[in-house]
Amino acid sequence: MDAKTIIDQTEKYYLPVFGRYQLALTHGKGCKLYDADGNEYLDFLAGIAVNSLGHAHPALVKAISEQAAKLMHCSNIYYTDIQAKAVKEIIETTGFDRVFLANSGAEANEGAIKLARKYGHQKNEGKYRIITAVHSFHGRTMMTVTATGQPKYQQGYEPLPAGFDYVPYGDLEALREAMDEDVCCVLLEPIQGEGGVHVPSDTYLHEARLLCDKYDALLVFDEIQTGVARTGKWFAYMHSGVKPDIMTFAKGIGGGFPVGGFVVTEWLAHVFKPGDHGGTFGGNALACAAIYATLTTIKNEN
Structure with a gap:
């Protein structure tokens, strides 16, 4: 045509x-x-921070083509060799302990929010409040558009899910004032992307970590745009040395194939029980082949 x-x-x-x-x-x-x-x-544009190997990289094309000829999809009630390889690579690259795979950044953040709410609920039923930043962007599902601190994306979808509060990004005093025992998590981009590429001081992220520890809340970093070496390290949290409890990823980790997910520390991994979360397509064989090829190629080619 x-x-x-x-x-x-x-x-x-x-x-x-x-x-x-x-x-x-x-x-x-x-x-x-x-x-x-x-x-x-x-x-x-790179597909909005997606094509981390460029277009038609031979390693990625080969991995997806060969996997498609063997197995494209099966349910997560079974194990696959390529998923085993991919999740090991993700954990070694991110520095966390456990991973959940989805299909997009919005799904990744949705899962992280669900895990944080479940964690808070186990502490007490009133521990459900989520703090995010003004000018943040976390997705377009009803929950993640509510987490997004930009009213223009929320207009016309009211009533929005309850329990979200917004503070100016980088403002420590505002974050301190917003914190309380009813907060289950603080969700931040370690560098804001959609909001205008705002880089916080290391003090801000360190203080966010300390405040979450003080109030028994989870610190969640949305690294959907900043992940996969876009800032010079594998993930932006590594610049500050502030490690969150949950980190979400998507975009560049599949080299162009739709992939998303989140990683957690071991102690948090067991808040979800079988049946608490899931998805039909997350972690499918083609996606895992793309993840494995993308991460290993970036490592091998430095």
């Missing part, structure tokens, strides 16, 4: 939720993209 046909057909049938550029892309190679008219572009 030529560019006009692609654009017209998409506009006719797709829900009008994206403000698209009038550009119809057909393929990519490395850091270059090509459109239906044969034009070449240098890709600075």
Whole structure:
């Protein structure tokens, strides 16, 4: 199809939720993209922080192709060799103990919020409040859009889920004033992305850790945009030395394949019991092949 046909057909049938550029892309190679008219572009967007190996990286293409010929999907009630390899690689790379795999960043944050709420509920039924930052972005499900500290994303979806409060990012005094025994978690981006690339002081993240410890609340870092070496370390929390209790990831960890998830420390892993959380497609064989290929390629190629 030529560019006009692609654009017209998409506009006719797709829900009008994206403000698209009038550009119809057909393929990519490395850091270059090509459109239906044969034009070449240098890709600075990387699929919104997703294509961590560029386009059509041979290691990733090979891994997904070979896995597709063997097994694309089965239920998580069974074990697969590629999932075993992928989760081991994730744990060794992130520095945590346990992982849950989903399909997107929103699902990753949704799972982290559920785990934090379950943790708080086990302490007492009133420990459910979640503190997030103004200008944050955590997803577009009802729960994660509520966690997002930007009213423009929430308008028209009221009533929103209860129990969320917002504080200015980097403001220690505001965070101290917001904390109480009813807080089950503080959810922060270690560097804000959607909100304008705001880098906090190490003091801010250290104090957030201390406040969570004081009030028996969980510290959750959303590393969906900052993860997978985008800041010069595997994950942004490693710059500050402040380790959260839960860390979410997505985007770049699959090199372009839809992947999300969260990692936790061992003591927190058993708050969820069998049946408390799950998903049909999370951790499928193709996704795990993409994860394993992406992480090992970044390591091997430095």
